[in-house]
Amino acid sequence: MWIWQAFTGLLLLILLTLHMVFNHFVVEGGLRTYRDVVAYLSHPVVFTWEILFLVVVTAHALMGVRAILLDLGIGPGTDRWLKRGLTLLGLGIIGYGVWLSWWIRSRGA
Template sequence: MATIRTRGTARRRSARAPRSAGEWRITTLTGLGLLVLLAVHMVANHFVVKSIGGLRDYRQVLAYIANPVIFAIESLFLLFVTVHAMLGLRSVLLDLDPSPRLHRWIDRGLAVLGLVTLAYGYFLIGTLASRA
């Protein structure tokens, strides 16, 4: 155990546990998935659009998201981005070597933030799809 001195007091803290293999695999798989989904997203939304500037207008977005394959791709993109971002943020915060109690709060907070992000994103995608 490491001894950390702060203002004349010493407290014992265990060395930070290494990242689990499961977390590493999920981060890696979502990162690879993001590369593929980002390429599809960029091509479909910015390179094949017949408008000035490569952006879709509202009517074009509704027609685009009405396709079930595109709906699934955009939904997966949202899931992969959110999971990858939450794991990355968790990794950065755990590099600060928080106490076990704060570590639990970080895990819970990021889980809630991720779920809220997914709920809002899927609500928006569903709203667009329902208007198509």
């Protein structure tokens, strides 16, 4: 788990920097209007890396949550359920994100 947390963390250094720079710092006014978001996500490369970012950040965040919850004195039995719950939550978040991005993208077509 430590290895994955470190690995996703290092990936996030790149993905989050790109996310921040391209979504806010090179955009006029710092935030995109609806029309610009649609145009932005229509680009296949952008779409792919934003989805990749979503997956990696969700995994990193939920693994972090588990690490903290383990420190509340959670035993192996509860941990099994915790892992299942967090995996489900993670898949839910990713599903929601992919659906939303896809939907926004479809507005541009």
